[in-house]
Amino acid sequence: MKRPKYGFMQKIASSLHLEKPAVDKEISNRVVIVGAGQVGLHIMERLSNENYDVILIDSNEEMLAKSREKSDVSTIVGNGCNPEIYLEIGLNKKDVFLAVTDSDETNLIACNIAQTFGCRTKIARVRHPFYHSTENSL
Numbered sequence: 001m002k003r004p005k006y007g008f009m010q011k012i013a014s015s016l017h018l019e020k021p022a023v024d025k026e027i028s029n030r031v032v033i034v035g036a037g038q039v040g041l042h043i044m045e046r047l048s049n050e051n052y053d054v055i056l057i058d059s060n061e062e063m064l065a066k067s068r069e070k071s072d073v074s075t076i077v078g079n080g081c082n083p084e085i086y087l088e089i090g091l092n093k094k095d096v097f098l099a100v101t102d103s104d105e106t107n108l109i110a111c112n113i114a115q116t117f118g119c120r121t122k123i124a125r126v127r128h129p130f131y132h133s134t135e136n137s138l
Contacts, residue, residue, distance in 0.1 A: 029053055032091060034080030034110045035101035036063035039125060043098060045071055055089055058101075080110040086117050093118040100125040 029052050033040050036058035048054050048071035055074045056067050064075040078085045080099060091097070097114040099107035099122075107124040108131065114122050 030055065030094070031096045031098065032057065032086075032089065032114075034058070034097075034099040034107070035125070036060060036067055036075075037100070037102055039100045040098075041067055041070070043100065044073055048073055057085060080106060081113065083113050083116070086113060091117040091119055093120050095119050096121045096123075098123045098125075104128050104131055 031047050031052050032055045033044055034057045036044075036056055040056065040058070041063070044054050044056055044067055053074075054071070055076065056064060057076045057078060057080050058064055059077065059079055061077050064077060067073055068075055076085055076089070080101060091114060095114075097111065097119045099110040099114075101107055101110075104124075104126045107126060111122040111124045
């Protein structure tokens with residue numbers, strides 16, 4: 001039986017438990033987003049409007065400045081593959097982690113690093129079909 005395909009935003013909504021109230025102590029309202037491109041900014045705006053605490057990480061200071069103008073978010077200038085950033089913010093198992101840069105490899109590495117910090121909910125934006133194949137899974 002084939003699993004139904006879900007869109008990127010549906011996966012995020014499901015991971016954030018938007019369809020049910022957040023009463024469980026293991027559910028966080030903090031979302032860490034790596035990538036301040038079109039996808040990252042769109043997600044940031046939607047989640048910020050839903051009163052989630054959003055931390056946006058990107059190496060482009062101009063994009064981060066634009067994001068702060070649009071929404072009340074925390075921003076960090078840096079590389080999403082740098083574990084020191086996650087130490088600085090105290091990434092933990094209750095956080096939701098999204099890696100949505102334009103680089104599949106960066107997104108996968110960032111999620112792998114988030115896993116080493118115990119982060120349970122991780123979503124990587126992956127566009128290249130090679131990484132979707134079950135034969136090539138890590």
